[in-house]
Amino acid sequence: MYNFSYQNPVNIVFGKNEIGKLSELLAKDSKIMITYGGGSIKKNGVHDQVVKALEGYSYIEFGGIEPNPKYETLMNAIALGKKEKVDFLLAVGGGSVIDGTKFIAAAIPMERDPWDIMLGNAAVEKAVPIGTILTLPATGSEMNSGAVISRISTKEKYAFMSPWVMPKFSILDPEVCYSLPKRQVANGIVDAFVHTIEQYLTYPVNAMVQDYFSESLLKTLIEIAPKVMKEQPEYDDCANFMWTATMALNGLIGCGVPQDWATHEIGHELTALHNIDHARTLAIVLPGVMNVMRNAKRDKLEQYAYRIWNISAGSSEERINQAIQRTEDFFESVGINTHLKDYDVNETTIGIITERFKERKTLLGERQDIGYGTVAEILRSRL
Amino acid sequence: MYNFSYQNPVNIVFGKNEIGKLSELLAKDSKIMITYGGGSIKKNGVHDQVVKALEGYSYIEFGGIEPNPKYETLMNAIALGKKEKVDFLLAVGGGSVIDGTKFIAAAIPMERDPWDIMLGNAAVEKAVPIGTILTLPATGSEMNSGAVISRISTKEKYAFMSPWVMPKFSILDPEVCYSLPKRQVANGIVDAFVHTIEQYLTYPVNAMVQDYFSESLLKTLIEIAPKVMKEQPEYDDCANFMWTATMALNGLIGCGVPQDWATHEIGHELTALHNIDHARTLAIVLPGVMNVMRNAKRDKLEQYAYRIWNISAGSSEERINQAIQRTEDFFESVGINTHLKDYDVNETTIGIITERFKERKTLLGERQDIGYGTVAEILRSRL
Numbered sequence: 001m002y003n004f005s006y007q008n009p010v011n012i013v014f015g016k017n018e019i020g021k022l023s024e025l026l027a028k029d030s031k032i033m034i035t036y037g038g039g040s041i042k043k044n045g046v047h048d049q050v051v052k053a054l055e056g057y058s059y060i061e062f063g064g065i066e067p068n069p070k071y072e073t074l075m076n077a078i079a080l081g082k083k084e085k086v087d088f089l090l091a092v093g094g095g096s097v098i099d100g101t102k103f104i105a106a107a108i109p110m111e112r113d114p115w116d117i118m119l120g121n122a123a124v125e126k127a128v129p130i131g132t133i134l135t136l137p138a139t140g141s142e143m144n145s146g147a148v149i150s151r152i153s154t155k156e157k158y159a160f161m162s163p164w165v166m167p168k169f170s171i172l173d174p175e176v177c178y179s180l181p182k183r184q185v186a187n188g189i190v191d192a193f194v195h196t197i198e199q200y201l202t203y204p205v206n207a208m209v210q211d212y213f214s215e216s217l218l219k220t221l222i223e224i225a226p227k228v229m230k231e232q233p234e235y236d237d238c239a240n241f242m243w244t245a246t247m248a249l250n251g252l253i254g255c256g257v258p259q260d261w262a263t264h265e266i267g268h269e270l271t272a273l274h275n276i277d278h279a280r281t282l283a284i285v286l287p288g289v290m291n292v293m294r295n296a297k298r299d300k301l302e303q304y305a306y307r308i309w310n311i312s313a314g315s316s317e318e319r320i321n322q323a324i325q326r327t328e329d330f331f332e333s334v335g336i337n338t339h340l341k342d343y344d345v346n347e348t349t350i351g352i353i354t355e356r357f358k359e360r361k362t363l364l365g366e367r368q369d370i371g372y373g374t375v376a377e378i379l380r381s382r383l
Numbered sequence: 384m385y386n387f388s389y390q391n392p393v394n395i396v397f398g399k400n401e402i403g404k405l406s407e408l409l410a411k412d413s414k415i416m417i418t419y420g421g422g423s424i425k426k427n428g429v430h431d432q433v434v435k436a437l438e439g440y441s442y443i444e445f446g447g448i449e450p451n452p453k454y455e456t457l458m459n460a461i462a463l464g465k466k467e468k469v470d471f472l473l474a475v476g477g478g479s480v481i482d483g484t485k486f487i488a489a490a491i492p493m494e495r496d497p498w499d500i501m502l503g504n505a506a507v508e509k510a511v512p513i514g515t516i517l518t519l520p521a522t523g524s525e526m527n528s529g530a531v532i533s534r535i536s537t538k539e540k541y542a543f544m545s546p547w548v549m550p551k552f553s554i555l556d557p558e559v560c561y562s563l564p565k566r567q568v569a570n571g572i573v574d575a576f577v578h579t580i581e582q583y584l585t586y587p588v589n590a591m592v593q594d595y596f597s598e599s600l601l602k603t604l605i606e607i608a609p610k611v612m613k614e615q616p617e618y619d620d621c622a623n624f625m626w627t628a629t630m631a632l633n634g635l636i637g638c639g640v641p642q643d644w645a646t647h648e649i650g651h652e653l654t655a656l657h658n659i660d661h662a663r664t665l666a667i668v669l670p671g672v673m674n675v676m677r678n679a680k681r682d683k684l685e686q687y688a689y690r691i692w693n694i695s696a697g698s699s700e701e702r703i704n705q706a707i708q709r710t711e712d713f714f715e716s717v718g719i720n721t722h723l724k725d726y727d728v729n730e731t732t733i734g735i736i737t738e739r740f741k742e743r744k745t746l747l748g749e750r751q752d753i754g755y756g757t758v759a760e761i762l763r764s765r766l
Contacts, residue, residue, distance in 0.1 A: 001622040003398025008391070014639065015386025206619040208603045209626050216595030223591065236589040239384040239639075243592050252635075256397065256622075 001207040004256040010143045011169040022053035032059035033086040037093045044179040069100030071151040078107045091132045095139025099147035102165035124162035132170040137242040138188035140249025142170035157272040177238035186334035187279035192245040194282040199254040202366035262364035269353045283331040288378035350379040384590040387639040393526045394552040405436035415442035416469040418484045420476045427562040452483030454534040461490045474515045478522025482530035485548035507545035515553040520625040521571035523632025525553035540655040560621035569717035570662035575628035577665040582637040585749035645747035652736045666714040671761035733762045
């Protein structure tokens with residue numbers, strides 16, 4: 001096991017009807033900006049609950065943060081926040097709204113162009129404090145320090161991390177799942193699954209708890225997927241889904257182990273170029289990473305095959321092939337296609353992405369040994 | 384799953400040679416009191432590492448905090464801390480030193496007798512900040528808000544919890560395990576095992592992640608026990624042991640599930656009356672709780688039998704009996720006796736403990752249905 005530091009001070013308030021606790025979590029004299037997305041919170045009753053809980057508070061609202069939150073949109077929120085001198089940001093939404101709000105939080109106190117944060121040219125040294133009300137289990141952003149932001153003008157998508165933008169609190173009410181479009185539920189399942197895989201499917205360092213915990217999350221997702229995809233899911237299934245997605249990316253399972261993230265970095269390019277849902281890009285790319293990187297990942301692939309899919313018969317290659325197939329089948333079982341052709345993406349895009357990685361000289365993966373050539377190979381295996 | 388809140392801001396610094404990071408974690412102008420136990424830290428090199436890391440700092444020392452830390456001893460530390468106006472407490476030791484230091488931290492700012500905290504007559508409203516250097520994996524105190532304190536004069540042993548006494552940081556260097564007496568290693572294994580069981584072996588509320596996580600810790604402990612009991616254990620085994628013990632009682636696996644703690648509450652009486660090591664009292668009592676409460680715990684006992692011990696054949700009673708036997712065997716395998724007679728405890732003590740619970744009118748267990756009569760039955764089953 002590698003050395004590590006771990007600190008996660010986010011106050012998680014979990015369960016049905018917990019949104020009413022907002023007023024216990026916010027100082028009375030706060031000047032709040034509520035941020036949200038496309039307006040689903042106005043249809044599913046969450047906005048009403050928030051407004052009721054904030055009676056007596058001073059707040060403004062900024063809606064319209066889109067999936068894969070855009071720099072261009074967020075700059076408007078930053079201008080509004082500066083003008084109104086807000087001192088607390090309440091993100092009500094899924095990972096995109098929360099990620100976007102983290103960017104707003106870091107940018108409000110800055111003088112220079114906040115895109116410099118994404119380019120690694122500016123450090124986050126303070127931020128407006130954030131609270132979140134999660135409406136979509138998926139990204140784990142409600143309990144971590146990371147955010148992914150896209151820029152339309154340059155077709156770029158980058159991540160940043162800072163302890164400054166960790167939420168002070170996050171309210172997780174599983175009942176928000178009842179009204180979610182199944183497309184978003186499916187995306188959430190795949191997102192949480194691949195987050196776990198990125199921290200698990202590397203090479204063994206004898207970190208037993210981390211491995212068992214990762215496998216716990218994968219097994220839970222496989223078991224609850226058909227249940228939360230039902231028209232009317234049960235509360236407990238929604239609760240298990242929500243807590244799993246949070247645990248999949250709050251830093252815990254990544255303590256002291258190597259991490260991959262190649263699937264994410266390649267997937268981000270597909271979103272940037274073709275606006276494919278983040279989770280769907282992961283479902284496309286992951287089987288390719290497993291397949292092409294099978295030698296480097298052999299020990300963990302075999303462990304994954306056995307402990308997650310109960311595959312014990314056959315040669316190493318056969319077991320790994322089966323595990324990859326089961327993974328693909330799992331994604332397809334929630335209605336997510338796993339090949340590039342399903343999204344009308346062809347060799348041309350692979351060429352563009354390969355060129356981008358070549359230019360950036362980025363090396364991906366837990367051993368930083370995936371160069372642009374291997375990226376091309378991974379993507380071609382997913383045509 | 385039940386609703387829950389979870390917040391754990393302790394900064395964990397984990398790994399070999401991490402004690403040197405102390406100076407990055409402490410303000411230069413701190414007035415520190417180092418607290419420790421019987422002096423093993425002066426033999427195993429930890430004290431030297433601490434002194435080296437604190438070069439240039441102002442600090443005093445208070446040693447001699449005993450296992451099952453005593454009010455009488457701690458009052459001396461409190462007097463010293465007040466007199467010297469210390470503003471940071473650095474606990475260097477195992478759970479007893481850390482628990483004792485939490486009591487000191489809460490007591491220094493108080494005017495009244497701090498035993499009132501233990502009796503529930505005084506609330507902790509502030510505390511001197513604490514950091515810890517863990518020298519014995521066992522109690523989880525390094526990452527939680529609880530402490531158990533004994534009082535010699537009254538033969539009492541009580542627990543208190545307060546977010547104010549959560550450590551600001553805890554340094555966990557698995558190499559401290561190399562020089563631990565095997566008796567303490569064995570105690571630590573059993574302690575972490577029973578902490579997990581108290582939050583797991585109750586009744587099902589469909590909390591899948593919490594169940595899988597608890598099972599992860601139990602399986603890890605069973606697998607590493609013979610390895611860390613070796614004369615010269617491997618680093619990774621020590622690391623897995625240390626991280627498991629921390630995770631077993633940092634609040635995470637207890638989120639949203641019923642909790643028992645009857646084994647602990649009964650065990651505390653055995654320590655208070657006979658000074659038996661805490662972990663040993665748990666090893667005595669737990670099989671009795673499993674046995675006597677088998678109807679109330681049937682679903683989870685069957686799950687435990689199957690998922691932890693791979694027991695699937697036989698009637699429910701047979702599977703449960705086997706699981707209890709395997710649990711006892713596991714404790715005995717690390718040299719911990721599991722019957723009262725092994726500690727020269729007889730019916731007389733059972734009478735005294737029963738009388739104590741009768742007087743206090745305490746009801747124990749996840750359903751608060753274990754009265755003094757059932758306590759007597761549990762203990763008699765362990766003669």
